[in-house]
Amino acid sequence: MTMNNVASKTPAESTVQMTHLVLPNDTNQLGNLLGGTVMHWVDIGAALVAMRHSGRVCVTASVDEISFLEPIKLGHMVRVHASINRAFRSSMEIGVKVFREDPLNGTEAHTSTAYLTFVAIDQYGKPLPVPQVEPISDDEKRRFEEAAFRRELRLKNRAAMNALREKNT
Numbered sequence: 285m286t287m288n289n290v291a292s293k294t295p296a297e298s299t300v301q302m303t304h305l306v307l308p309n310d311t312n313q314l315g316n317l318l319g320g321t322v323m324h325w326v327d328i329g330a331a332l333v334a335m336r337h338s339g340r341v342c343v344t345a346s347v348d349e350i351s352f353l354e355p356i357k358l359g360h361m362v363r364v365h366a367s368i369n370r371a372f373r374s375s376m377e378i379g380v381k382v383f384r385e386d387p388l389n390g391t392e393a394h395t396s397t398a399y400l401t402f403v404a405i406d407q408y409g410k411p412l413p414v415p416q417v418e419p420i421s422d423d424e425k426r427r428f429e430e431a432a433f434r435r436e437l438r439l440k441n442r443a444a445m446n447a448l449r450e451k452n453t
């Protein structure tokens with residue numbers, strides 16, 4: 285059986301942790317890491333998880349809101365933890381947490397959380413089915429439940445926005 289047609293996989297099988305050092309080119313005039321660079325690292329971490337889980341090329345379909353809770357300074361380490369919360373037919377919700385750490389004294393803080401939806405596609409860009417997620421730990425089970433709730437909200441929001449646009453045209 286190839287990686288693409290297994291029925292289910294655990295989140296641990298595809299989880300990704302990346303570490304970056306904040307260099308001068310990554311910062312704004314306050315010496316803080318650019319938000320766009322954080323978003324880029326979040327997107328890359330999540331893409332790797334989606335591809336490891338599905339064994340397919342995946343594209344970012346959407347990113348839910350992302351907040352920046354604390355600044356990240358020049359010289360800090362940034363840890364990006366990404367793991368799959370749930371898979372649907374061709375789409376997958378990936379949760380990403382970002383932490384900063386001062387490598388000189390070890391102090392750390394949680395700086396962002398984001399939820400991204402990735403879709404597995406074939407060579408023509410057509411969505412492909414993906415393995416389901418089998419949550420094992422209590423945290424994984426909670427994230428699995430919450431992912432279905434968030435998907436429902438996304439679909440409802442999209443339908444409501446489309447209806448509003450149609451009404452206004």
Ligand SMILES: CC(C)(COP(=O)(O)OP(=O)(O)OC[C@H]1O[C@@H](n2cnc3c(N)ncnc32)[C@H](O)[C@@H]1OP(=O)(O)O)[C@@H](O)C(=O)NCCC(=O)NCCS
Nearest residue numbers: 343344345346371372373374375376401403405409411438
């Ligand atoms: C994402 C994409 C493949 C979806 O293709 P589509 O023809 O709309 O496919 P469908 O309507 O059949 O949807 C396929 C899946 O994507 C999900 N999806 C589509 N648009 C979505 C969105 N905006 N947010 C979340 N999920 C989305 C659907 O819910 C569906 O999920 P499911 O199969 O698990 O039920 C297509 O819109 C695309 O290629 N977008 C560009 C992606 C890209 O280039 N990203 C990089 C940023 S530039």
